[in-house]
Amino acid sequence: MAWYVLYTKSRQEKKVEEQLLELGLDVYCPKLKKVKQWSDRKKIVEEPLFRSYVFINIEEKERHLAFKAFGVVKYLYWLERPAIVKDKEIEAIRNLLGEFEYSEIEVEQFEREDRILIKSGPLTDKEGIVKKVDDNSIEVLIEALQMKVRVDLRSNKVSKLTSG
Structure with a gap:
């Protein structure tokens, strides 16, 4: 199955x-x-x-x-x-x-096409590509799941892997 x-x-x-x-x-x-x-x-x-x-x-x-x-x-x-x-x-x-628990965040600037790693929350250890940046969230393409998700930066730790 x-x-x-x-x-x-x-x-x-x-x-x-x-x-x-x-x-x-x-x-x-x-x-x-x-x-x-x-x-x-x-x-x-x-x-x-x-x-x-x-x-x-x-x-x-x-x-x-x-x-x-x-x-x-x-x-x-x-x-x-x-x-x-x-x-x-x-x-x-x-x-x-x-x-899952809300956790403190680390402030970091994100730009379109940055490769990121989600470090907390329900998508921990998932890599993605930033597609859109808002004040408190980013829209990320998670290739492994073939989905775009919105990551709330107030409740998830996210780190930049590379730019461009």
Whole structure:
């Protein structure tokens, strides 16, 4: 069996995970706990780490079963083949999310196309390329996951590997 990446309709990740689990399939939707502030209260909510993505561990010949869940759009492809994520990558995400805590940051200037290493948070030890820089965050292409992610510089340690 292999871990495949499902692309879901917007904001349907948790519902897709729930439906596929009810079908007895091995599914994983990594989630972060965040504190949301409303005018009258604060609440801890779980949000998907990867928007519109859910991982499913299934035999290739049974991949069609995923479409029984409302909200599944398609499988993610890489080089004209369904994208496969290694077991150790899924386990690393699970372990990192279990240990995730906000940490102090080291101030560093980032520019587009800098190669960086994420040193804390759920993507610890992932390398990426800076694609966009904002005041408190950077948008990073994580090639190993084939995804762009926004890294909050207030809660993640990030170091520059090289420029250009």
